[in-house]
Amino acid sequence: MDSDATPAATLQAENLGSRQRPPGVWRQSWYRFRRNRAGMLGLTLVSLVVLIAIFCPLLAPFDPNDQSAMLRGAARRAPDSIHLLGTDRNGYDVLSRMLYGARTALAVGLGAMAIASLIGVTIGGIAGYAGGMTDELLMRFAEFFMVIPVFIVILAVVRLFGIVVVGTWLENIPNLNLITIIVLLGCFEWPPIARMARAEFLRLKHAEFVEAAVCIGSRKRDILLRHILPNALPSLIVLVALGIGGAILAETMVSFLGFGDPKAVSWGQSLFFNYEALKVAPWAVLTPGTAIFLTVLGFNLLADGLTDAFNPRLRQ
Amino acid sequence: MSALLEVEGLSKSYPVMERRLFRARQRTEIRAVDGVSFSIAAGQTLGLVGESGCGKTTTARAILNLVQPTEGMVRFEGDDIVPIFRQGDRARILAIRRSLQYVFQDPWLSLNPRWTIGETLREPLRVHRPEAPRTWTARVDELLRMVGLEPHHAWRYPHEFSGGQRQRVGIARALAVEPKLLILDEPVSSLDVSVRAQILNLLAELQDRLRLAYLYISHDLSSVRFISTHVAVMYLGKLVEIGEVDEIFSRPRHHYTRALMSAIPVPRPGAAQTRIALQGEVPSALRRPSGCPFHPRCVAALPVCAEIEPMLPPAEAGHRTACHNPA
């Protein structure tokens, strides 16, 4: 896969006499990635979102749950020097909500994909490596998850769960709704990862360097974790990056339908609260909308760039 | 001289499934390797030749248990190793793995692209010498020197090397645990002509120095002639002729061997080559001819060839041929 004899690689082979340590495979991918404009734009957008999520308490001019503007009769105020992006119909500062929303978005994206990757790589890896009946069963199981309409399940579970937990200790968990959404997204987004992991493990199981490890007498665990998994990782990372964008979008949609976590500061929720006032206070809708757009775009471009960086042969 | 490796009646067949809606039914089987027997003594090289699909690589993989043999015995230093692999006793398996190593055909695929050469060479030591990690680095240096590379190459990644250098690394990895027998699966066929001679010389030198036995698998008869002490010819999963190298090359007796040798273009223009034209192509293993598998293409086929399969004479005879009407 990475056995491409690029002129650069052969050039290094020529200069083998020098003792300078050459770039590894990952660093080579980074060199390729750096030259990819769309990918770099994606990385910039994603980094921006991450930085905002980390530093939003310092950046935000108001508390995201501060509704005092409403009491002052300053709801739906157009952008001015105090509220840089205006206020919405609940009196929230739009800019502060937008900045804090990055945390929720990332929590959803990363959380959901962490769960999905764990399930996906485990199931797909076992299916690909074991093969035979195990493979059949696990893949049918994955397909079962692929045909379930995720949204309806999430909406139903969130609503039911909201009723069930009332009065129990579960009620005290902060952001319970959000956690439910993250877990559910994770539990339904793993099949594509499992399929990719299966394909990669299946391919790498018969790779000659894996057979060489078998001939040496390496343990199965070493073969799986040290030979196969690192070589499967690039394709999986691409899928995960794409999935993060997808999960963020999914949470936005759930929130927009009004099934989100009322206690969380979410872009989708802001849309839900304000879409009716689109004409009166467009800033309250356009700001979270733009944030969603740029974040999801960022992750998609990042995934694109990573594909090119890891598989230089796919592109001419 | 007692044999280091003895293969007796080794067979590997693959079921051919017919897929129905709900269950797969075995329709027939392909016998990729069919009752192959040979032996290799220490310091010897057996060249196993044949065209693609004749089962020579499957034979090697069955010896190493990369595929499980369906039938037959593989005795290494007197012990049948097939049941050892089947039982899965790790200590005994490791002992076999240590003495029996494999060099792969394609040096571009046989090295983990994400590992440095040093990591690749340390791996066998990690498995077989876990008690002495301090000796690993010195051993890696020694191995690299042994195959004509430099110790600092240990820091490099496979993609920085040329095909010939990668194949040297593949050989070094196989030598790391001081094996007694190397199985070389077309080790030079993917290399450039000018590099082939280097690798062949290296293999010959290592053999003399370390008293290694080789099973050299190739379709390239000229390199087989160079490296081998003995030659075995395979056709459709069967051994058709076996003997000492000069015997086979100067007096081939099986008509397939003769055709194979006459088909090699010799680098001498206008060479008076009496070519034995072979009609048709190797039949699919699914439609194996009755009797002698070679009889439909054979220039000297007798009526008996279509009915009775000729057997390779027992091991005592030096130059043996499975043919009713040998030349």
Place this chain on the structure above:
Amino acid sequence: MAAAQPLLEVRDLKVHFFTREGVVRAVDGVDYSVNRAETLGIVGESGSGKTVSSLAMLRLVPPPARTVAGQILFDGEDLLTRTPKQMAALRGRRIAMIFQNPATSLNPIYSIGAQLTEILTWHEKASRRDAEPRVIELLGLVGISDPATRLRQYPHELSGGMRQRIGIARALLCNPSLVLADEPTTALDVTIQAQILELLAELQARFRMSMVLVTHDMGVVARMATRITVMYAGRVCETADAATIFNAPQHPYTRALLESMPRIDHSYAGPARRVLPSIPGRPPNLLNPPSGCRFHDRCPEAQVECRRLLPVETAVAPGHIVSCLRRGSPGIVA
């Protein structure tokens, strides 16, 4: 005049790859010619430029490569000045190509018949009905039994040797004057290779066409070629008729290459048996080729001047061209 003039003449051809790492001089000033009804064997290792130079003749060099200089005179006309449309009309009709891998050079979703008749309907504006008998006739000529039935078959139903026969039939359909065969038998088994080589030689004599046979296998050119050009690192080392190349090679690379091959008709058994004379080092990187003569760093006869001067192809005997300073070629500072 027409008899003396070669059918194809390549003059000072340069094809460079423009990569991000720099310019790779894959073909760097190559001259050779092909006479009528002869087979020119171009021999070289991977990266010697043998395939790229033959693709350049069809103006098929893939990006990022570009033909940057030279002339390719086919029947006296420079192909490099032709328009793409003129080239398309020429390809397949007057110059045809036989590819290395018969498995991928045929389109898997069309039947053999459809792929072959299409060539005739396209190049000669023949109707399908007129084309089919000719296709069947040619399939018979390349040794395919029952050609009328084969027309309805698809590539995957045929063996590798059969597919290569189809590939040859496809190349010969329009009666080309020149056939380029790029490693036509490398993907095949030796016994099949022998059949295909025999077929090619027979067809070449029958149709009196010229052939350029590109290969790394000295044995194949020995059997097939009238004249041989040996390439190394994008340059021609030596061109001569086949007997001279094998019996009296002049260039050190040609000599070393021939000596480094184990011989099937030579016994290596015995105690002091086994050292092949090998060429040290490895083929150069063309991104940064050696100065002067490309072969000097691996050459047993190299002198100081070889490092500095690029040898120019010179005739050492009629029809025997060598580019080596040690054989009297003049050198230029490159």
